[in-house]
Amino acid sequence: MQLTGAQALIKSLEQQGVDTVFGLPGGAILPVYDPLLDSSIRHILVRHEQGAGHMAEGYSLATGRPGVAMVTSGPGSTNIVTPIANAHMDSTPLVVVTGQVATSSIGLDAFQECDITGITMGVTKHNFLVRTAHDIPRAVAAAFHLATTGRPGPVLIDLPKDVAQSTMEWWYPAGPEEYDLPGYHPLVDLDEADVERAVALIAAAERPVLYVGGGTLKSRATAELRAFAERTRIPVVTTLMARGAFPHSHELHLGMPGMHGVYAAVTAMQRSDLLIALGARFDDRVTGRTAAFAPGARVIHVDIDRAELGKIRQADVAIQGDVGAVLRAWEAAGATPPRLDTWWSEIRSWQTTYPLTYDDEPTEGPLRPQHVIESLAANAPEGTIVASGVGQHQMWTAQFWPFEEPNSWVNSGGAGTMGFGVPAAIGAKVGRPDRTVWCIDGDGCFQMTAQELVTARSEGIPVKIAILNNSYLGMVRQWQEMFYDERYSEVYLSADLPDYVKLAEAMGCVGLRATTPKEMSDVIDEANAINDVPVVIDFRVDATEKVFPMVPAGASNDDILVHPSQRKETR
Amino acid sequence: MNTPEPFAGEVVHSPVRHHILSVLVENKSGVLARIAGLFARRGFNIYSLAVAPSERHARFSRITIVVDAESAPLEQVMGQLDKLVNVVDIWDIAPRDAVERELLLATIATDVSNRTSLLDILGRAGASIIDVDPGAVTVMLAGTPASCDEFERALEDYSSVELHRTGRLAVPRLGQELTNPERGSR
The missing domain is CATH 3.30.70.1150 (ACT-like. Chain A, domain 2)
Incomplete structure (x- = not known):
């Protein structure tokens, strides 16, 4: 069967089971958009290529399947670099197809030419410049293989226009041995000796903590984690990337560790004698000053990526492997610590003394952002997926939303990409149309990518957006208040400009606003009753509210600042 | 750290603590850029680098990289290199064994x-x-x-x-x- 390269690309995506592509056409990718008309694949036409990338990420984070985006050459390709870099930091599997100028024009500064494989070398797991139509099926199959195996990540395929237009005899590689990847070996055999050494450390631990990272979700090891934790009764902390990997409400769950972590989670790690890191990478936002992090702890570090082992903290037992496979091996070996009653009673006292908290709000408003999040959560149906942007609203959501199941939290962790929320929520809703999807956003983040609500409305994707509008770049404001003598530099945005209700309406969405607690519960009910179009709520929240607890940047986790109402003279 | 900057023009041909990595790579365009880019963005210092087609097959090239073992732990350099999809094999040769x-x-x-x-x-x-x-x-x-x-x-x-x-x-x-x-x- 003779196909054009463009047809071969679409057919290859179908072969991979792709149901949705997020994208925006342009000159160099034009040939590929023609056979798309005849394909079963749904294409979501975005308003900016960055939106396509974040939607693909949201789709992937909500479904566990790779997200796919397609854009044109030059500026189309550079606009999607931010989502690619974001996916690289958070190990999110993406396949991004970019158009490229014709092979005969490459290197000649042709119109909309850009060396996108060069630009994305450092922020992709791998990328390909496809030079013949015959190679397209192999590039697509290899891209999905690379994106989804080992440590997942984004893979880019750069497709020159003449390659898309030339013809090939259709074929499809039967398996990885035909992908031409002689240097890629994602399967690792567990070292039995490492497993035994880990079991011995666990058996000797008196103050162990399971430090659960995003890799546990990528490994789909949440059932194994729960079984292991419940049998051993080892306390569990879930990082920002791992919210939902262990049920929030579980009695063994201490919450999120790190810069804005729960006091008990942060302190349990600091006082621990054994940290069991599962798919976590000792990020600076978790460790605080690394030299002062968990000083008395031995470390068992499990990661599929060998380069993470010993990168930040030397492990006593470093295991390169899949988290699920390691947990199964430990279960088989019956790894059990001694009685942890003393450890738990210490932890319970921290939980009782320093729970997450915030002050009541005045009846006339403004609202407490934490109260808004708790109210949204209390009224959300089971299985609701939550996306966020980056900043204070993200931290409050991570703290106060009770994530009970995997793939229910869609956020930008490592890269901290403002503007991630709206498009990621749209992508999540496309992937999980059966679920309610809330995006809890900040007013600063919302303004970066809000135009994708036009996409949501026109494509029939009814997401719900809660803007915690404090009229500031809130996290920067918090730092300027606390660490720059309240010298506020370029952080004020205005609560009324734009008018978020009118902006929502202009984009075909329902726009609502709440300033008082009474209005808040009314608009939440109203939003929950709307299931056919996107809803945007402008929640007017207190601009002076800060995220606590907080470990100041560069400080030891021992110097955690709790909420002002919990500070005692003796502290 | 007192290690000399490799690209600052200072002539240091025999670093005090160096390691030799013999890296077998796919002979594809851009592979050298991937390796050089990795070293640059991770802050690993290269003292010298030599590339030529390998003995095995026209598909592969061998890159001999002399790295400053003080700029980063060798384990980290090798672990990151190994993640490059075009890198097929890496051998670490300690100078005394080479x-x-x-x-x-x-x-x-x-x-x-x-x-x-x-x-x-x-x-x-x-x-x-x-x-x-x-x-x-x-x-x-x-x-x-x-x-x-x-x-x-x-x-x-x-x-x-x-x-x-x-x-x-x-x-x-x-x-x-x-x-x-x-x-x-x-």
Whole structure:
């Protein structure tokens, strides 16, 4: 069967089971958009290529399947670099197809030419410049293989226009041995000796903590984690990337560790004698000053990526492997610590003394952002997926939303990409149309990518957006208040400009606003009753509210600042 | 850290604590850029780098990289290198277990007054003359990095010297076991 390269690309995506592509056409990718008309694949036409990338990420984070985006050459390709870099930091599997100028024009500064494989070398797991139509099926199959195996990540395929237009005899590689990847070996055999050494450390631990990272979700090891934790009764902390990997409400769950972590989670790690890191990478936002992090702890570090082992903290037992496979091996070996009653009673006292908290709000408003999040959560149906942007609203959501199941939290962790929320929520809703999807956003983040609500409305994707509008770049404001003598530099945005209700309406969405607690519960009910179009709520929240607890940047986790109402003279 | 910056123009051919990585890569366009880019963005210092098609197959090239083992733990360098999809195999060769050689070419302005002393230096170093004209000679030395260093110092007395070095190649001493991240040893 003779196909054009463009047809071969679409057919290859179908072969991979792709149901949705997020994208925006342009000159160099034009040939590929023609056979798309005849394909079963749904294409979501975005308003900016960055939106396509974040939607693909949201789709992937909500479904566990790779997200796919397609854009044109030059500026189309550079606009999607931010989502690619974001996916690289958070190990999110993406396949991004970019158009490229014709092979005969490459290197000649042709119109909309850009060396996108060069630009994305450092922020992709791998990328390909496809030079013949015959190679397209192999590039697509290899891209999905690379994106989804080992440590997942984004893979880019750069497709020159003449390659898309030339013809090939259709074929499809039967398996990885035909992908031409002689240097890629994602399967690792567990070292039995490492497993035994880990079991011995666990058996000797008196103050162990399971430090659960995003890799546990990528490994789909949440059932194994729960079984292991419940049998051993080892306390569990879930990082920002791992919210939902262990049920929030579980009695063994201490919450999120790190810069804005729960006091008990942060302190349990600091006082621990054994940290069991599962798919976590000792990020600076978790460790605080690394030299002062968990000083008395031995470390068992499990990661599929060998380069993470010993990168930040030397492990006593470093295991390169899949988290699920390691947990199964430990279960088989019956790894059990001694009685942890003393450890738990210490932890319970921290939980009782320093729970997450915030002050009541005045009846006339403004609202407490934490109260808004708790109210949204209390009224959300089971299985609701939550996306966020980056900043204070993200931290409050991570703290106060009770994530009970995997793939229910869609956020930008490592890269901290403002503007991630709206498009990621749209992508999540496309992937999980059966679920309610809330995006809890900040007013600063919302303004970066809000135009994708036009996409949501026109494509029939009814997401719900809660803007915690404090009229500031809130996290920067918090730092300027606390660490720059309240010298506020370029952080004020205005609560009324734009008018978020009118902006929502202009984009075909329902726009609502709440300033008082009474209005808040009314608009939440109203939003929950709307299931056919996107809803945007402008929640007017207190601009002076800060995220606590907080470990100041560069400080030891021992110097955690709790909420002002919990500070005692003796502290 | 007191390690010299490799790209600042400072001549340091024999770093105090270096390691030699012999890296088998796919012979595809952009692979060298991927490796150089990785070293740059991770802050690993390269002292020298030599690339050529490998003995095995036209599909592969061998890159010999001399890395500053003080700029980053060797384990980290190898772990990150190994993640590059085009990197097929990595062998870490400790200098004490390696036979290292380097090629040096130098063009030296000569006249009647200094020709004899130059010939003397060439003779002692074991260098040979590969090109001559009335005002200059081009010489070559294939030897250990240390012998190249010594020869380079000996040439400092000559007024006009244009000098090129390839960076070192290395193979393990016969009978040595090598560390390979994937398979332990070869």
